[in-house]
Amino acid sequence: MMTTSMIGKNARLPTHVAIVPDGNGRWAELRGLPRLSGHHAGAENMRHMVEYLSEYPIKYVTLYGFSTENWSRPEDEVRGLFSLLEEFINQYVLEIHKRGIKLRHIGRLNELPQGLQLAINRAVELTKNNNGMTLNVAFNYGGRVEILDAVRRLIAEGVSHQNIDEGLFSNYLYTDGLPDVDLLIRTGDELRLSNFLIWQTAYSEYYFTEVLWPDFSKKEIEKALLSYSQRQRRFGGL
Ligand code: IPE
Numbered sequence: 001m002m003t004t005s006m007i008g009k010n011a012r013l014p015t016h017v018a019i020v021p022d023g024n025g026r027w028a029e030l031r032g033l034p035r036l037s038g039h040h041a042g043a044e045n046m047r048h049m050v051e052y053l054s055e056y057p058i059k060y061v062t063l064y065g066f067s068t069e070n071w072s073r074p075e076d077e078v079r080g081l082f083s084l085l086e087e088f089i090n091q092y093v094l095e096i097h098k099r100g101i102k103l104r105h106i107g108r109l110n111e112l113p114q115g116l117q118l119a120i121n122r123a124v125e126l127t128k129n130n131n132g133m134t135l136n137v138a139f140n141y142g143g144r145v146e147i148l149d150a151v152r153r154l155i156a157e158g159v160s161h162q163n164i165d166e167g168l169f170s171n172y173l174y175t176d177g178l179p180d181v182d183l184l185i186r187t188g189d190e191l192r193l194s195n196f197l198i199w200q201t202a203y204s205e206y207y208f209t210e211v212l213w214p215d216f217s218k219k220e221i222e223k224a225l226l227s228y229s230q231r232q233r234r235f236g237g238l
Pocket residue numbers: 021022023024025026027065066070081188
């Protein structure tokens with residue numbers, strides 16, 4: 001367990017943390033390196049972050065890896081990101097499994113390259129009975145498309161309009177079975193949501209920081225958790 005932490009034992013922690021890890025490209029550019037080196041550094045940092053987060057009683061973590069809008073990046077970068085994730089999953093799936101983490105994918109899997117689909121499916125299958133932290137990887141994910149996919153499925157299944165409420169609708173999203181996001185963290189000095197979990201963040205607390213993702217350390221995540229623990233959530237009440 002944590003030894004030196006600025007988070008007190010009784011601090012209120014989020015159940016579900018979502019992360020938009022932004023700033024890999026700028027991190028690399030600042031060092032005169034190709035953007036893909038930034039993504040490598042970002043992936044390495046992700047590995048450490050998952051380790052830190054799994055030491056807290058945080059049940060769900062959702063990471064934005066690749067958005068449906070990221071296809072508009074140069075082909076080299078897109079291909080680089082796909083092979084990076086495939087390599088990364090294959091390399092760390094056992095470590096994730098040993099930590100009791102359950103891996104899950106959200107987004108449109110079947111539009112991704114075969115090798116990556118296979119790596120994701122294998123990792124999900126291997127870890128499906130784990131009951132530690134659930135790690136959701138949003139890869140080829142878009143919030144609006146997720147909502148449209150839910151609507152299409154509701155119609156295809158002939159669900160009566162009278163039966164559609166927020167609870168039922170949530171069950172048709174990719175995040176079926178997950179609670180709403182409590183804390184959304186975005187690094188890299190951008191103050192926007194970028195089509196991430198737009199339904200699930202309706203009442204989330206937001207934490208933005210200028211720190212670029214590869215530099216977002218254990219101390220930085222503690223700052224975010226501390227900030228969350230000091231906020232008062234009212235959900236529209238008084
Ligand atoms: C975020 O870093 C990682 C992904 C979108 C995969 P960026 O690639 O957006 O980095 P910047 O914003 O250009 O610095």
